[in-house]
Amino acid sequence: MMSAMSDRQPTLPNRQTPFSEAFKQFIAQGWAPHDPVLPAPLPAAGPARARRDAVSAQFPGERLVVPAGGLKIRSNDTDFRYRPHSAFAHLTGLGTDREPDAVLVLEPTDAGHEATLYFKPRAPRDSAEFYADARHGEMWVGKRPSLEELAALCGVDCAPVEELPDRIRKDAGTIPVRVVTGVADGELAEVLAEIRAGLDAEAAEAVAAADTELVVALSELRLTKDGYEIEQMREACRQTADGFAAVVADLPEAVRRGRGERWVEGVFGLHARHVGNAAGYDTIAASGEHACTLHWIRNDGDLRPQDLLLLDAGVELDSLYTADVTRTLPVSGTFSPAQRRVYEAVLEAQEAGIAAAQPGATFSDVHKAAVAVIARHLEAWGLLPVTAEESLGEEGGQHRRWMVHGTSHHLGIDVHDCAQARNERYRQGTLEAGMVLTVEPGLYFKGDDELVPDELRGIGVRIEDDILITADGNENLSAGLPRTADDVEAWMADVWAGRRA
Known part of the structure; x- marks a missing residue:
């Protein structure tokens, strides 16, 4: 398996070959444009919306955070084949090999909840990510969807995952936040720890109980199949x-x-x-x-x-x-x-x-x-x-x-x-x-x-x-x-x- 610069292993000097400026200019040229036709919705998109509505009805006025989970290391810088967390797949309709580190957020509104799917869309071909990022780059893992393409697939508004920390922090002191535990890692885990820092023992216990209640509810939602x-x-x-x-x-x-x-x-x-x-x-x-x-x-x-x-x-x-x-x-x-x-x-x-x-x-x-x-x-x-x-x-x-x-x-x-x-x-x-x-x-x-x-x-x-x-x-x-x-x-x-x- 080949390797390039990757945020999985940021310092592998014995395996990295620098890219010249001439290469950077050349690699960005001569690519056919992406297909402008958006994909048809996934068969699971409609049922997934009904499931989100059911969850929304159980937790009015609360922000619900459902991570897909990230890649898991099998050996050094090679990962296990990716499979999203089952609660995430159930609520989005996204199945195999879809969007490591994506996060579904159900934001409370007067009418219930508004769903947004945060993920890392594909990068332009003139960016280093395109050719040098072994975790996200198109040269390494294939063509990733755009925001518009993934939104068309699953029927959920999409946003760059870089915007997620600010969304989680927004009104965190006044809007209750429930999270599917045991899945979040990286920056999401850090932000969640930040907004919950300083809680006394009783408040921390209440937050943990609220998270568990969400996990249980999403599990019980699957007891009866549509x-x-x-x-x-x-x-x-x-x-x-x-x-x-x-x-x-x-x-x-x-x-x-x-x-x-x-x-x-x-x-x-x-x-x-x-x-x-x-x-x-x-x-x-x-x-x-x-x-x-x-x-x-x-x-x-x-x-x-x-x-x-x-x-x-x-x-x-x-x-x-x-x-x-x-x-x-x-x-x-x-x-x-x-x-x-x-x-x-x-x-x-x-x-x-x-x-x-x-x-x-x-x-x-x-x-x-x-x-x-x-x-x-x-x-x-x-x-x-x-x-x-x-x-x-x-x-x-x-x-x-x-x-x-x-x-x-x-x-x-x-x-x-x-x-x-x-x-x-x-x-x-x-x-x-x-x-x-x-x-x-x-x-x-x-x-x-x-x-x-x-x-x-x-x-x-x-x-x-x-x-x-x-x-x-x-x-x-x-x-x-x-x-x-x-x-x-x-x-x-x-x-x-x-x-x-």
Whole structure:
């Protein structure tokens, strides 16, 4: 990777080559003019305006500051791929690779709030930024939008980010300011610290509580998806199903190559990057006993024909909405009797959880329904030291040795969406039409678990689907992927037959 003068690393004398005056004059010449036609609004622009109106109604008379966040260093002067903060993306409609360090400000007015998006627009071609700034320059990161272009895209008035400090300072003593915390850095963080300096302990505590209230409100705003979001989730699930099919098609090659978990991760990642932004989270490609590690993302193991592959993966679209799907697949294409026994128990538990995901039920009802089936099977197999009923009681929990995690989480623009919502709105909250949640029970029998019979050791199974709550029930958004053991085997055979054809 090449380097130039950059505000990320202002003093790198061993890597900088000075620019001559002749070069500066020459580089500014001979460029075609920028296209004067403004871009069409993003599909999310209209829904984002409605979301801003909803936030405005909750906090009248207050200045609301929602940063996109900046680039994060991966190594020295190289950064991780940029992704804006989810609250910022939700309120602006701007998705992947859009405007590091941008800040959305909702300024209070008599009619509610006026939104302004502060960011760094592209520089003219006769400026040093154009050719010498590795963080913002067009030569380095591509053509940035103008103020007018970004305003046309997202339907929000735009201003240079250099004007933001004065906006934040203006009337800061009389207009309450709430900020999405943990995101601001650089000059914005300095200005916020400045206007809040000198607060006594009680006032500082009140300010922190006000910021937290905004964070919670923006998280809870995402609990119920609008029509645009629901269609994005459907599309993410459709693309994820195609990605799983691509993995199955290449399983023989993954076995042959060795280190097949990495091959699986790579195949899915290629598909996700091609059709969307990326995988929505680190893919879990867990073969054999690795499937008994819930968040196995090292993906450095071999695939063996006698093993299962637990693939937990989702495509994140350019809009940043992601699927989150798990299928447990026999690498050979056929479940062994022991594998099928575990698989069908987990599938029964998932069916119970999906059936419980109804409008008016509580979020925790889904887990209770699924785990009751898990406990019943564990009792029938002679693994529980108590009855299933006792294990499910408050003083029990023995079944959690083999399913330690919860069954569900909200899903959307984050894979674990709405994570800052209050417990009474989340775990104890009532399910409503428009909510999207996962249903993902599992059973995990580690290879060194001496309480488990030999034929079950090293088997890990999870089945996960993305469920939309509807007015009269639910819709399985990821139903395009087979779930029963027979259907999984038939699907894999069809995929391989198609590849050979």
